[in-house]
Amino acid sequence: YKVLFVKSILVIVAFWIIIPLFAFLFTFAVVKIIRMFPKRKLSKKGTAILSVVLILSGFLEAFSAGMNNVANAVGPLVASGVLSVGQGTLYGGIFVAAGALLLGRRVLETNGKKITRYQTGEGILLSSTGAGLVIVSSIFGLPVPLTQITSSSIIGLGMAKGGPNIFHKHVVKKMLKVWVVSPFLSLSLSYLLVSLFLKGDYYSIFIMMSVLLASLGALSLMKAVKNESSSIHEQGGGI
Known part of the structure; x- marks a missing residue:
């Protein structure tokens, strides 16, 4: 702080x-x-x-x-x-x-x-x-x-x-995603390691894991919704 x-x-x-x-x-x-x-x-x-x-x-x-x-x-x-x-x-x-x-x-x-x-x-x-x-x-x-x-x-x-x-292009999409994600991932990992090994703050692990699980869950949900929408469209459903 x-x-x-x-x-x-x-x-x-x-x-x-x-x-x-x-x-x-x-x-x-x-x-x-x-x-x-x-x-x-x-x-x-x-x-x-x-x-x-x-x-x-x-x-x-x-x-x-x-x-x-x-x-x-x-x-x-x-x-x-x-x-x-x-x-x-x-x-x-x-x-x-x-x-x-x-x-x-x-x-x-x-x-x-x-x-x-x-x-x-x-x-x-x-x-x-x-x-x-x-x-x-x-x-x-x-x-x-x-x-x-x-x-x-x-x-x-x-x-x-x-x-x-x-x-x-697939490789360009992948690069752009990495550019956005990598600074935040680096920030999170460095904060976690400093809190764990230098400050002995084990509560940080719980917070980081919770954020990670929430992020993965949100991404999984978005992917499921996208797949469902594509399936409906291919089957001729919807308006």
């Missing part, structure tokens, strides 16, 4: 919404403008140059991820005095790199193949947008979600090329 810097939290949360939305709108607008002009076939030299630029922009985006995501991961350890700033930067960077090498493949396939198709120039736009927004945010000390920024840019690209059908 009264221990959170509420104004700072509200600013950070606002940027969680504003920056991915800006990435979506910016990418959508740029692709729409580009598609207004006739396509020109590039020479082999031009294609090679674009490929090099794409590689550099991808590396720049990975660099921007290190500026922001390492701080997000080890910030609590530095704040609690477990690690110094230098140690947190070093160890956090090592583990971020290890996570990318060992378990980054599936997310890479989702962003690279399962949302929409894009060409070399469009890839440069996506990587440059994500890198630029995250670097500017990092300079101002704002923790921002690179994953959401990049994915929002990809969705904006897909919408510019194929219309709102991009939102009907």
